[in-house]
Amino acid sequence: MTIFYRYISFDYFIMNNIIIPQRFRLMCNNLYENYDCIVKYDTDIENKHFIGNKENRSCRFCNRNQRETKFRKEAHAISNLIGNNRLFSYYECDECNGVLFTQFESHFSNYMRLRHCVSQIHGKNGIPSYKNRVEDFSRIDIKDMISVAQKEDEDAIVNFDRERHIIHFSGKRTYKPSMVYKCLLKMALTIIPEEELPNVQNAMDYLMGRKKYMCKLPVxxxxxxxxxxxxxxxCFLYKRKEKRIKENVPQYLFMIAYGNFVFQLYIPFCDNDKFLQGKDCNFIFIPTPEDITQIPIKELLDLSSDDRVEKEEYGIDFSFGSYEEKDLTININDK
Ligand SMILES: [Zn+2]
Known part of the structure; x- marks a missing residue:
């Protein structure tokens, strides 16, 4: 079996005497007995890559053509918020790109800001700094060194565990779960091949606000x-096999991995998934090469709610080998 991922295959691990654990083999079997990979895009490439046809352009999201809307901007197929500046598409118009999709991204950015800051994800404007509230003095900046400015009367954002060599960063986030979901779904619906589009029309209508659904949206x-x-x-898109071992699996699985993070969802509301209603649906885990050597922190989220989540507490740990601590304490009142 060959998998995957950038230029690594099982052979790489065998050649380097890295033991492939049984749980990882099971994960791979589980995936490949039920799904085929139909799309893979890597943004770690030298030159810009555009998906789709440059001539006779038409927006797959709002269905308007180049006489009805404009296609002047370069539309990122995968958000540039998470570091993509190579992969673009020809089938997203300026209006969809500029209005609706910017809103999705803004919620996703709020949702992940602290984690992106700590993980040093290069977004639109470089690596984000982190503050609990705009008006706060306390902030985290990570470039060559981790710089933490913390004011005594504001909520603690960093705890330094010197014995275990862990820095725990904590923060608060305000976002709409459904908008975070749509940011991810939009990427899935951008990379899905043209010929599969009729199968995901309901998801497209949900994304664009043309239809509403009341059900869980697991991520x-x-x-x-x-x-x-x-x-x-x-990013990857997998399609359910006709002949498979597990009957009750959704038709399309999407996964995006970047920095320290992986998000996985299935494309919701497919007509071909109607037989799954009321059944226990298997949400198959897509393995990554990192699963060979580590067990990640996992969360099964439901991002279906349209209600704003206010100041939800969340965190991320950062472990390190050695460190040099500099006390840059200043007393603001002295100034
Ligand atoms: Zn459009």
Missing amino acids: LYRQYGGIHPFGKPI
């Missing part, structure tokens, strides 16, 4: 240790 979130194990974003 599997994983967080891995180490410095940028995934680097630049890489």
Whole structure:
């Protein structure tokens, strides 16, 4: 079996005497007995890559053509918020790109800001700094060193565990779960091949607000240790096999990995998934090479709610080998 991922295959691990654990083999079997990979895009490439046809352009999201809307901007197929500046599409118009999708990204950015800051994800304006509230003095900046400015009367944002060599960063986030979901779904619906589009029309209508659904929208979130194990974003789309071992699996699985993070979802509301209603549906885990050597933090999220979540507490741990601590304390009142 050959998998995957950038340029690594099982042979790489065998050649380097890295033992492939049984749980990882099971994960791979589980995936490949039920799914085929139909799309893979790696954004760690030298030149810009555009998906789709440059001539006769038409927006797959709002269905308007180049006489009805404009296609002047370069539309990122995968958000540039998570470090993509190589993969673009020809089939997203300026209006969809500029209005609706910017809103999705803004919620996703709020949702992940602290984690992106700690993990040093290069977004639109470089690596984000982190503050609990705009008006706070306390902030985290990570460039060559971790710089923490903390004011005594504001909520603690960093706890330094010197014995266990862990820095725990904590923060608060305000976001709409459904908008975070749509940010991810939009990427899935951008990379899905043209010929599969009729199968995902309901998801497209949900994304664009043309239809509403009341049901759970599960997303599997994983967080891995180490410095940028995934680097630049890489994304995959898997399609259910006709002949498979597990009957009750959704038709399309999407996964995006970048920095220390992996998000996985299935494309919801497919007509071909109607037989799954009321059944226990298997949400199969897509393995990454990191699963060979580490067990990530996993969360199964439900991002279906349209209600704003206010000041939700969340965190991320950062472990390190050695460190040099500099006390840059200043007393603001003296100034
Ligand atoms: Zn459009």
